[in-house]
Amino acid sequence: MPYPVFKDNREFIKALEANNDLVTIQQEVDWDLEMGAIVRRVCEKKSASPYFKKIKDYPGFEAFGAPLATYKRLAIAMGMKPDASVPEISDEYVKRTTGEPIKSVFVDKRKASCKENIWLGKDADLFKLPGPMVHDGDGGRYLATWHFVVSKDLDTEFVNWGMYRQMVFDEKTMVGPVLPFSDMGKMFYGKYVPKNKPMPFATVIGCDPLAGVAACAPSPIPEDEFTGMLMGAPVELVKCETNDLYVPAHAEIIIEGDVIPDIRIDEAPFGEYTGYRTSPREPRTVYRVNAITFRNNPIVTVSNMGVPTDEGQLLRSFSLGLEMRKLLESQGIPITGVFMWPESTHHLVVVGVRPAYSGIASQIANLVFGSKLSPWFTMVVVVDDDTDIYNKDEVIHALCTKCHPIRGIRKYEQAPGTPLYPFADPEERKWSRGSQVLFDCTFPLDWPKALIPIKVSFKNVYPKEIQEKVQKNWKSYGFKD
Amino acid sequence: MAKKEYDTFVLTELSQVPEDQEMEMIVRDLTPADRRYKYRSFYATAMVSKSESKYPDLLWVRLGRGQLQEKPWSVKILKEVNKFSY
Ligand SMILES: Cc1cc2nc3c(=O)[nH]c(=O)nc-3n(C[C@H](O)[C@H](O)[C@H](O)COP(=O)(O)O)c2cc1C
Numbered sequence: 001m002p003y004p005v006f007k008d009n010r011e012f013i014k015a016l017e018a019n020n021d022l023v024t025i026q027q028e029v030d031w032d033l034e035m036g037a038i039v040r041r042v043c044e045k046k047s048a049s050p051y052f053k054k055i056k057d058y059p060g061f062e063a064f065g066a067p068l069a070t071y072k073r074l075a076i077a078m079g080m081k082p083d084a085s086v087p088e089i090s091d092e093y094v095k096r097t098t099g100e101p102i103k104s105v106f107v108d109k110r111k112a113s114c115k116e117n118i119w120l121g122k123d124a125d126l127f128k129l130p131g132p133m134v135h136d137g138d139g140g141r142y143l144a145t146w147h148f149v150v151s152k153d154l155d156t157e158f159v160n161w162g163m164y165r166q167m168v169f170d171e172k173t174m175v176g177p178v179l180p181f182s183d184m185g186k187m188f189y190g191k192y193v194p195k196n197k198p199m200p201f202a203t204v205i206g207c208d209p210l211a212g213v214a215a216c217a218p219s220p221i222p223e224d225e226f227t228g229m230l231m232g233a234p235v236e237l238v239k240c241e242t243n244d245l246y247v248p249a250h251a252e253i254i255i256e257g258d259v260i261p262d263i264r265i266d267e268a269p270f271g272e273y274t275g276y277r278t279s280p281r282e283p284r285t286v287y288r289v290n291a292i293t294f295r296n297n298p299i300v301t302v303s304n305m306g307v308p309t310d311e312g313q314l315l316r317s318f319s320l321g322l323e324m325r326k327l328l329e330s331q332g333i334p335i336t337g338v339f340m341w342p343e344s345t346h347h348l349v350v351v352g353v354r355p356a357y358s359g360i361a362s363q364i365a366n367l368v369f370g371s372k373l374s375p376w377f378t379m380v381v382v383v384d385d386d387t388d389i390y391n392k393d394e395v396i397h398a399l400c401t402k403c404h405p406i407r408g409i410r411k412y413e414q415a416p417g418t419p420l421y422p423f424a425d426p427e428e429r430k431w432s433r434g435s436q437v438l439f440d441c442t443f444p445l446d447w448p449k450a451l452i453p454i455k456v457s458f459k460n461v462y463p464k465e466i467q468e469k470v471q472k473n474w475k476s477y478g479f480k481d
Numbered sequence: 482m483a484k485k486e487y488d489t490f491v492l493t494e495l496s497q498v499p500e501d502q503e504m505e506m507i508v509r510d511l512t513p514a515d516r517r518y519k520y521r522s523f524y525a526t527a528m529v530s531k532s533e534s535k536y537p538d539l540l541w542v543r544l545g546r547g548q549l550q551e552k553p554w555s556v557k558i559l560k561e562v563n564k565f566s567y
Contacts, residue, residue: 057517127518137547141520169522263564266507269547280545281490
């Protein structure tokens with residue numbers, strides 16, 4: 001059964017407008033820093049998404065910023081009520097993505113709006129698209145900041161959609177980092193490069209919102225089928241013009257070409273998910289362009305990575321946390337939930353657990369840090385079921401009062417990491433070496449019951465009748481909240 | 482005619498950049514005739530000087546994480562180098 005979701009970017013923009021979560025900017029805006037600065041301020045103020053109708057030098061092109069930088073927008077994208085709570089959105093996401101994957105369907109080119117315009121050969125010139133200069137000091141114009149790259153395994157039918165940023169180098173060339181442990185990294189550096197074969201790719205800009213969610217989610221399910229699960233209906237795909245890959249038929253812009261095996265070009269710096277420019281300018285993966293296809297009046301999506309909260313931080317925290325929830329539940333650990341605050345730039349995993357046996361916090365940390373996704377996490381905080389994992393105040397209180405500064409902390413060294421950690425020294429960054437830490441905020445089970453501190457809270461130290469009476473009379477006492 | 486302006490990222494100590502010698506570098510065009518091509522990068526054989534007036538065009542310098550240096554250098558672009566066989 002399809003959920004009430006949006007088949008493309010344009011329907012989603014309309015839904016944001018209907019929910020007062022869109023600002024349509026009619027005045028001309030410059031792609032050179034001004035647009036980026038607006039999107040950055042939107043992220044920092046948690047303002048409505050900007051929809052740019054007029055871009056300097058690029059008549060006919062439009063742009064859409066911060067598409068999913070708040071939980072409200074995520075709820076709208078999921079077809080839920082805009083004020084759905086994070087636990088509600090999380091449960092819905094887990095429900096939809098547990099079960100049978102939904103295979104995509106192929107549509108005829110004549111029904112695919114992404115084919116309304118086709119540029120081939122010399123016409124396929126990246127500077128004819130309004131790639132923004134997102135931050136002052138970036139290594140180039142980043143055309144692909146909220147998008148995904150489609151690629152196919154060399155030996156199998158496995159197709160990957162993943163979000164890998166792309167900087168415009170020249171008319172025909174883009175360049176960007178592809179981390180070696182990512183699916184595309186393993187595919188390209190593990191298979192194509194050793195055989196010196198170019199790898200066909202297609203960059204999809206301005207997809208429907210849930211395909212974007214799927215592309216940055218760490219699920220083992222192929223991302224097109226995962227999108228279908230989130231939508232409750234198959235995704236419509238169409239074949240590329242110059243290779244055998246398939247792309248969403250109603251996306252705004254498709255860039256087709258080859259990833260080149262034998263050359264790397266300097267890329268970056270760029271604002272990164274941690275809120276810093278950490279990884280240096282250095283030689284990275286090269287994409288050569290053969291074709292560009294796009295809808296009439298195409299809308300480029302612009303995400304501006306920087307200090308929280310942008311959609312990368314929000315969605316990666318959301319989906320990484322839920323993937324950890326699935327992992328821990330699959331192992332039968334009695335957890336009450338997993339949550340990652342976007343402000344932690346998905347470095348901090350908060351796990352709630354019923355402390356059923358000794359060592360449970362270490363077991364949780366071993367699983368989280370032992371998972372494939374571990375380079376994205378540096379800290380696990382395990383709290384008991386008395387603490388609301390979604391409530392920052394409660395988690396900070398638990399961390400500062402229940403975690404023993406020596407015995408409650410366990411360090412994990414020699415872990416895989418990323419070159420993006422701001423706290424890592426240059427050598428650690430160079431070799432993507434990580435380190436991780438567990439904060440165990442559960443009281444040890446071997447303490448005698450009488451010696452366990454009692455939490456002094458409204459909920460905990462008053463009889464139920466008194467709590468109810470006070471709550472009932474709250475307004476009549478004169479309180480306004 | 483107004484000077485053309487380029488920039489480049491220097492990833493070593495600035496003092497290690499050789500002056501007045503032909504070398505290969507990546508530069509970005511900051512003043513193209515068609516503004517849509519601003520920040521187009523290319524490999525060039527070029528000569529640079531830390532003196533702003535020595536060569537015909539201006540070269541702004543940025544460090545590895547984008548930090549712009551206050552004073553521009555100058556550059557003479559001898560030719561664009563194509564790196565791609567594809
Ligand atoms: C906005 C955004 C930009 C990203 N850029 C990159 C990138 O440039 N390189 C990279 O390896 N991962 C990047 N990631 C992380 C990947 O998208 C992420 O690991 C994703 O799950 C794709 O990996 P997979 O195909 O291995 O599942 C980015 C994520 C987001 C949300």
